[in-house]
Structure formats: C-alpha cells, structure tokens
Amino acid sequence: MVEKQILYFDLGQIARSGQCFRMYETEPGRFGLTALGRYLEISQEGNRFWFDCTQEEFDRIWFHYFDLETDYGSFIARIGKRDRYLQAAAEAGKGIRILNQDLWEVMVTFLISQNNHIKRIRQCVERLCFHFGERKESAGGHVYYTMPGPEALMDAERLKEMGLGYRDKYISRLAADVAEGRVSLERLKKQKSRKQTHQELTALYGVGDKVADCIQLFGLHQIDAFPVDTWIRKILDSHYPKGFPLYRYRGCAGVMQQYMFYYAISNMG
DNA sequence: CCTCAGGACAACC
DNA sequence: GGTTGTCCTGAG
Numbered sequence: 546m547v548e549k550q551i552l553y554f555d556l557g558q559i560a561r562s563g564q565c566f567r568m569y570e571t572e573p574g575r576f577g578l579t580a581l582g583r584y585l586e587i588s589q590e591g592n593r594f595w596f597d598c599t600q601e602e603f604d605r606i607w608f609h610y611f612d613l614e615t616d617y618g619s620f621i622a623r624i625g626k627r628d629r630y631l632q633a634a635a636e637a638g639k640g641i642r643i644l645n646q647d648l649w650e651v652m653v654t655f656l657i658s659q660n661n662h663i664k665r666i667r668q669c670v671e672r673l674c675f676h677f678g679e680r681k682e683s684a685g686g687h688v689y690y691t692m693p694g695p696e697a698l699m700d701a702e703r704l705k706e707m708g709l710g711y712r713d714k715y716i717s718r719l720a721a722d723v724a725e726g727r728v729s730l731e732r733l734k735k736q737k738s739r740k741q742t743h744q745e746l747t748a749l750y751g752v753g754d755k756v757a758d759c760i761q762l763f764g765l766h767q768i769d770a771f772p773v774d775t776w777i778r779k780i781l782d783s784h785y786p787k788g789f790p791l792y793r794y795r796g797c798a799g800v801m802q803q804y805m806f807y808y809a810i811s812n813m814g
Numbered sequence: 815c816c817t818c819a820g821g822a823c824a825a826c827c
Numbered sequence: 828g829g830t831t832g833t834c835c836t837g838a839g
Contacts, residue, residue, distance in 0.1 A: 563834065564834095655834080658833095658834055658835090659833090659834075659835040659836070660820090660821090660832090660833055660834085660835045660836085661821095661822085661823090661833055661834080661835085662823075662824060662825085662832085662833050662834090663833090663834080664823090664824065664825095665822075665823060665824065665833080666833095666834090668823090669822095708821075708822065708823085709821075709822080710820075710821025710822045710823090711819090711820045711821055711822090711836090712820095712821075712822095712835095712836095713821085715836085750836090750837085751835090751836065751837085752836080753835060753836045753837080754835095754836095755834070755835060755836090756834085756835075756836085759834070772834065773834090774833095774834030774835085775832085775833075775834065775835090776834065777834080806834070810834090816839100817838105817839085818837100818838090818839085819836105819837095819838090819839105820835100820836090820837095820838105822833105823832105823833090824831105824832090824833090825830100825831085825832085825833100826829105826830080826831075826832095827828100827829085827830075827831090
C-alpha cells in the first residue's frame with residue numbers, strides 16, 4: 546500500500562474522461578484499473594490516495610502512468626483570464642491528467658471509438674480483452690483480462706463476431722500489419738515532429754486525422770495534439786466563433802482539449 | 815471540394 | 828417501436 550497526497554489528480558474525472566476505457570469506480574472513492582498487463586486498485590479521499598501496490602511498483606510504473614511528474618497547475622495558469630468557458634471547463638476537470646497509456650492499447654481503443662459512444666466503446670474493449678486477452682488474477686483475487694496484442698487480433702473472421710461494426714476490419718488489418726512487421730510501433734514511438742508522426746498514423750487503414758490526434762495525445766503523450774471530435778467541434782463553433790487560440794497553449798493544447806471534452810460530456814449526463 | 819455508406823447500439827422520443 | 832446520434836474514415 547502506497548499513500549500519497551497529490552494535487553490536480555482525480556480518479557473519477559480521469560475514469561469518466563474517455564481517454565482510458567478500462568478504469569472504473571467500483572464503489573464511491575474506490576477505483577479499479579486494468580492497464581499494462583496489470584490490475585491496480587486505488588482509493589481516493591480528496592487529495593489523498595491509497596495505491597494497492599508496493600512502493601517499488603508505484604515508483605516504477607504508476608507514477609509515470611498517471612503523469613504525476615507533470616505540474617498541471619502550470620497549464621491551468623496559462624488559461625486566459627477572460628476565457629470564461631475554458632476557466633469553467635478547467636475548474637470542472639482540473640483532476641484530469643493525460644495518462645501514459647500503452648501505444649497499442651490506445652490504437653485499438655481509439656479505432657473502436659470512432660463514431661461511437663463511450664459506454665459502448667467500453668463494452669467493445671472488454672469483449673476483446675475477454676475473448677482474446679490473457680486471463681489473470683490479482684493478489685487480491687480479482688480476475689481480469691489483459692489487452693490482447695497484435696497477434697491475438699489478426700484473425701478477421703473471429704473479430705467480426707465481436708460486434709464492432711465496420712471497425713473490425715481496421716483492427717484486424719492493423720493487428721496483422723504490426724504482427725507481420727509492416728508497421729512498427731517502436732518506430733512510431735521515436736521522437737519526430739508532430740506532423741511527421743501524424744502522417745505516419747493517418748497512412749494506416751482506418752486512422753484519420755481525429756483518431757491520429759487521439760493516438761498522439763493518449764498513446765504517444767504528445768500533449769500538444771488537439772483532437773477535434775463532434776463535441777469539440779460544437780464547442781469551438783459556439784464558444785470560439787473567431788477561432789480557438791491554439792497558439793496560446795503551445796505544448797499543452799491537448800490538456801485544454803481534455804478539459805473542454807470532459808466539461809461537455811459531463812453536462813450531458 | 816463534396817457526399818455517402820459503412821455496425822451496432824445506447825439514449826432518447 | 829422508431830429514431831437519432833455517437834471522440835469517423837475511406838471511397839467515389
């Protein structure tokens with residue numbers, strides 16, 4: 546058990562923010578996360594957190610996973626004082642962090658996310674993990690299924706049975722491309738310009754500008770990426786008719802995107 | 815530039 | 828029970 550006091554960190558907000566689809570509030574103030582081939586339970590009371598893991602595991606894995614080395618207060622301080630919408634959005638979602646998720650998992654989950662609801666994205670992801678992932682049991686006796694790797698998702702016929710709709714072919718193609726070496730995840734991870742990475746991602750079957758930006762933001766931790774989905778589109782049109790001041794948020798535009806997205810979906814039940 | 819088909823299903827009505 | 832909308836992309 547690791548006890549920490551952390552500012553600008555809220556597990557409920559992160560769980561609902563729609564960047565990671567395998568984190569749940571199992572009971573009030575209690576969270577379960579399946580990620581990186583592990584299962585972690587965390588309790589939260591205000592700014593205090595209890596991670597059900599060893600100090601060594603926390604330091605090696607979860608500190609970075611939750612992006613706890615980054616000062617989100619400094620991002621919020623950059624919001625324009627007269628930008629009342631973004632001020633309100635950041636206040637509502639100031640506990641959100643851009644997680645350092647596994648690239649492959651993000652690619653699969655955001656291929657599923659296209660033209661889809663968060664609730665159903667979760668169901669689809671869990672179904673994939675249950676059918677193709679590895680069954681594991683945590684020290685506390687919780688049974689969970691890991692995110693299947695590329696080899697496990699190559700079979701187009703079996704994927705068709707997963708109820709993913711037209712998205713199944715994007716995933717089976719990508720899985721085969723990665724498994725057979727035509728696409729290299731390690732190459733994608735190599736530092737290069739955001740534009741260059743974007744071009745490599747949109748070259749993949751089923752990956753357009755929006756999903757590429759999500760992969761860059763959530764899977765490659767390029768927190769300057771700014772995915773524009775239908776929710777953000779509506780917000781930009783109604784609150785920023787003269788254009789959103791992206792130049793103001795160089796280096797953290799994706800964080801602002803998360804505040805706005807979370808604010809929008811929170812106000813819609 | 816444009817439009818449209820392309821799953822499935824939750825959330826409405 | 829029908830309709831709408833969903834963190835959309837690729838083909839034409």
